[in-house]
Amino acid sequence: MSRRGFSLIGVTHFIVLIIAILSLPLDVSCQDEDGASSGDSTNPASLSLFVELIYNQMSNYTKIFEPEIKKNLGFCITNVDADWNRAFNFSDNLEFLTACMQKTNDFPQRLCTAAEVKFYFSNFYEQGRQKANYLKPNKNCNLTSFPNGCEPGWACSVGKNQKVDMKNSKDLPARTEDCRSCCEGFFCPKGITCMIPCPLGAYCPSAKLNSTTGTCDPYAYQIPPGKANHTCGGADIWADVTSGSDVFCSAGSYCPSTTQKLSCSHGHYCRMGSTSEERMFL
Numbered sequence: 001m002s003r004r005g006f007s008l009i010g011v012t013h014f015i016v017l018i019i020a021i022l023s024l025p026l027d028v029s030c031q032d033e034d035g036a037s038s039g040d041s042t043n044p045a046s047l048s049l050f051v052e053l054i055y056n057q058m059s060n061y062t063k064i065f066e067p068e069i070k071k072n073l074g075f076c077i078t079n080v081d082a083d084w085n086r087a088f089n090f091s092d093n094l095e096f097l098t099a100c101m102q103k104t105n106d107f108p109q110r111l112c113t114a115a116e117v118k119f120y121f122s123n124f125y126e127q128g129r130q131k132a133n134y135l136k137p138n139k140n141c142n143l144t145s146f147p148n149g150c151e152p153g154w155a156c157s158v159g160k161n162q163k164v165d166m167k168n169s170k171d172l173p174a175r176t177e178d179c180r181s182c183c184e185g186f187f188c189p190k191g192i193t194c195m196i197p198c199p200l201g202a203y204c205p206s207a208k209l210n211s212t213t214g215t216c217d218p219y220a221y222q223i224p225p226g227k228a229n230h231t232c233g234g235a236d237i238w239a240d241v242t243s244g245s246d247v248f249c250s251a252g253s254y255c256p257s258t259t260q261k262l263s264c265s266h267g268h269y270c271r272m273g274s275t276s277e278e279r280m281f282l
Contacts, residue, residue: 048098086200087199087200087201089200090200090257092256092257093256093257093260095257095259096183096184096185096186096257096258096259097185099183099184099185099259100183100184100185100186103183104157104180104183106157106160106178107183107195109157109158109159109160109162109164110155110156110157110158110175110183110194110195111186111194111195111196111197112192112194112195112196113164113165113166113167113168113169113172113173113194114166114167114168114169115168115169115170115171115172115173116172116173116192116194117196118169119135119138119172119192120135120189120192120196123135123136123191134190134191135189135190135191135192136191137191138172138191138192139172139173139174140156140172140174140175140176140192140193141191141192141193145176147176147179147193148179148180148227148230149175149176149179149180149188149193150190150191150192150193151190151224151227151230151233152188152189152190152216152219152221152233152236152237153181153182153187153188153207153216153219153221153232153233153234153235153236154179154180154181154182154188154193154233154234155179155180155181155182155186155188155193155194155195156175156176156177156178156179156180156193156194157175157177157178157179158173158174158175158177159177159178162174172192175193175194176193179193181206181231181232181233181234182195182206182233182234182235182236183195183234184204184205184206184234184258184259185197185198185204185257185258185259186198186204186234186235187202187204187234187235187236187237187238187247188233188234188235188236189236189237190221190236196238197258198235198238198247198258199238199258200255200257200258200275201248201249201255201273201274201275202235202238202247202248202249202255202258202273203218203247203248203249203250203253203255203258203259203260203261204234204235204247204258204259205218205234205235205259205261206232206233206234207219207221207232207233207234207235208232209223209231209232216232216233218246219235219236219237219246219247220246221236235247248272248273249261249270249272249273249274249275250272251270251271251272252264252270253270253274254270254274254275254276254277255274255275256275256276262277264277265277267279267280268280
């Protein structure tokens with residue numbers, strides 16, 4: 001398959017995923033016997049229910065967008081559900097969603113809208129893979145405004161009381177509040193202020209500063225100069241392997257989830273991007 005076909009598939013899958021999550025009401029809640037709501041990140045039972053609700057709603061959106069996907073990408077996609085499951089079936093492990101909700105308490109409002117996802121992928125596709133980590137100036141990140149969320153591995157919120165049309169694929173929302181490091185299991189590109197879920201086969205942990213090289217391992221970006229209180233964030237790029245291989249699960253290892261990396265055991269092999277290990281033929 002050509003790089004263009006691969007990029008188009010990636011864009012479509014990400015748009016479906018983001019719209020699915022963010023089309024949910026952000027104030028969904030159910031009262032239990034203790035009076036806690038399902039969105040209460042301090043209550044394990046209600047938090048689990050809230051995360052399951054989000055994921056179940058997300059999983060159903062492939063049916064809604066299947067006609068459009070087949071219309072535009074039918075030349076390379078014959079089974080939308082199968083392709084979706086290979087990239088975004090997180091049902092076996094939703095811990096990264098739970099952890100992000102506990103960390104931010106408003107993670108649905110930090111996820112990229114359809115417009116932001118299209119903006120990210122169209123930029124690096126139009127400019128070529130040599131500039132995959134550079135985005136054009138936009139509403140939130142430009143010469144006069146560049147909050148911490150514009151830095152690689154960081155993101156911001158639209159604000160708890162702000163409503164955003166998540167299906168709007170043309171206009172970027174204002175997203176500059178409460179900027180913080182990107183959640184594990186997501187990537188936050190430099191030049192936009194939102195989070196995009198990493199697909200299966202990727203490994204997206206929080207970065208740690210390498211005092212020797214000055215980079216944020218395991219990624220290639222550095223802490224911006226002049227920002228003494230800034231720290232390494234999360235993953236910052238996901239593209240084809242020639243543009244940015246940092247986020248893929250490395251060869252010799254496998255990643256059951258986008259936040260877990262295990263070494264391939266004896267008698268097995270693991271290609272780059274593996275979610276499980278394969279037994280060798282003897």
